Amino acid sequence: MKELLKLIEEKFHKTFKIDNISKVEIDSRNIKKGDLFFAINNGRNYIENVLKTEDTIVICDDNKWKNHERVIVVEDTIKAIQSIAKDYRKRLNIKLVGITGSEGKTTTKDIIHGILSSKYKTKKTVGNYNNHIGLPFTILQLDENDEFGVIEMGMSHKGEISALCDIANIDYGVITNIGDSHLEFMINRDNVFLEKSQIKNYISEKNFFIFGDDVYLKNLSGNKIGFNENNDFVISDYSETIDGVNFSVNSNSYSFKLNGKHNCINASIGIALGLSLGLTSSEIQKGLNLVQVTPMRFQKIEKDGILYINDAYNASPVSMKASLETFNRINFSKKKLAILADMGEMGKDEIFYHEDVLNFANNTDIDTIIILGSLMKEAYKNIKSNKFILVENKDEIKKLIKNNFSDRVILLKGSNFNHLWEII
Structure with a gap:
């Protein structure tokens, strides 16, 4: 350097x-x-x-x-x-991809890094170093020989995306979706959209990639990826296996090792970017096979004969439902147990959002659901179901698993402050 x-x-x-x-x-x-x-x-x-x-x-x-x-x-x-990173970026002959969105930023970053690494010398944000300190820190990890950088852009307050774009001077931009994240500070989805969409002001339309089925994003100009036929990159033939997802983008077949429709979408955004850069379908599939996914994103961990699905790095209503839907769909040939914990930064309607998630979970075929946390406990008061077990702490969960549920496949989902990984 x-x-x-x-x-x-x-x-x-x-x-x-x-x-x-x-x-x-x-x-x-x-x-x-x-x-x-x-x-x-x-x-x-x-x-x-x-x-x-x-x-x-x-x-x-x-x-x-x-x-x-x-x-x-x-x-x-x-x-x-911040100032040094901004000046250093100007001296580098490198293309930067900036990724924002309410959910899926980190996984999409991992995917795009894997795809670009099949052909180019590429670095990415480590973990989720995506804020006003993490982003400049990531830029300062780049060196003169790197060809691409893939950087995550997080926000919780107005003005943060523009500030990050100003530092990074990105060449390509991605918005994964618009959801109910950071509502404690952003109040509603409209404000989340207004903030996330600031990224479009720093790139050309041809270098802008968005989930075209999103009710907010579909009206923006750029490369649209989604299941609807009017998208530029159309996803079809989506199916789940225990090992991941199979699907097509514009009639070319791909596979990816993470389960979930949301991860199929994340992978398809990466594919669209790769195709736009001239990579072949075989180079892109090679890149998908190379993807090193950041831990706690639908991560499968086997311990003491139990298969855990650790999807507990973070949580919002959208990601909770996506995780539950995916878990519900996969045929594990065993009964299923979901452990659901509190979501953070949900604002004044936080109990409503937790109740909504519990109602969604109740309508799945998941056999048993353990719920943890003060917000989940409050939301549970309005749920009528014998599918749920309310606990006070993780030690209770460990005992329940050992004594009653050692034969289950177990999903862990909740915000990171719950430390659900301690159960494993």
Whole structure:
């Protein structure tokens, strides 16, 4: 990352006795020789330890380090990482794909990365580093030899998508869907759409890819992907197996290893982008086979003879229903148990949304449903069904699995703060 070192030396009028920056870090525990460390928030507490490692450089907003030869003191470290990332991106000869949407951002990012990696040197956002700190951090992981970057763009407040686009200067844009996410701050879906759709202002129509069956997105101009015949890329012949989904896009057949209609759509968006870039169907299928999916996205884990489906990284009404629908559809040849926990950031109608999910679950063929969390508990008061088991904590769930449900296939679904993975 010689170009990044050159940029920093020019920007801050300082010279360092190294030839190259090894990598950029915001977590002091990962520091190695030659790393650049941004001391964000509590990171300033670890500057001394970072500087003990040879050839490290620190950028911070703590004046007590202003005379250290390997420290650059700025007014605001977060603004500094954003500014440096924006300038660094301009120096890179790379194409960036920006992905936003209410659900499916991370999986779609993984898919597009896999597809592009079949032909190009490509990097992607690690995990879901997709906010005002995570996105510039991701850009600073790129180097001069990369050909494509696939970056996730999250938001919870107005103005955030435009700010991220301004930093990233994206070449291609994707909106996966518009759902009931972050309603605590965004109030309603109309506001979510207005914010997410800001991405279209930073790219041309031919480089814009959207789920064309979405009631909000279908009226935007761009490449539309969906099951309806009026889309530019039409999905058909969709089917589920235990191992994933089979489907066609514009009559070419594909397969993908994650279950769910929503993941078929996510994969089809990636296929549309790949086709638009000139990749062949065989290159795209090779890329789909290469996809490394971020954990806790309908992830199958077998332990002690029990098959768990861990889909519990995050949750909204749309993703809860999609997960339940997929779980319901697959023939596992065993009875099914779903564990459902609270959804976060649902706003003033949070009980209504939880009740809606429970009613949906009640109308599936899933044999037993365990519910956890204060919001689920409140919503359950209006549900009349003997299919549900209400519990107070995860220890109760573990005992129930061990004593009563060790012969089941088990779905875990809820927002990440529930830590449902602890059950496994």
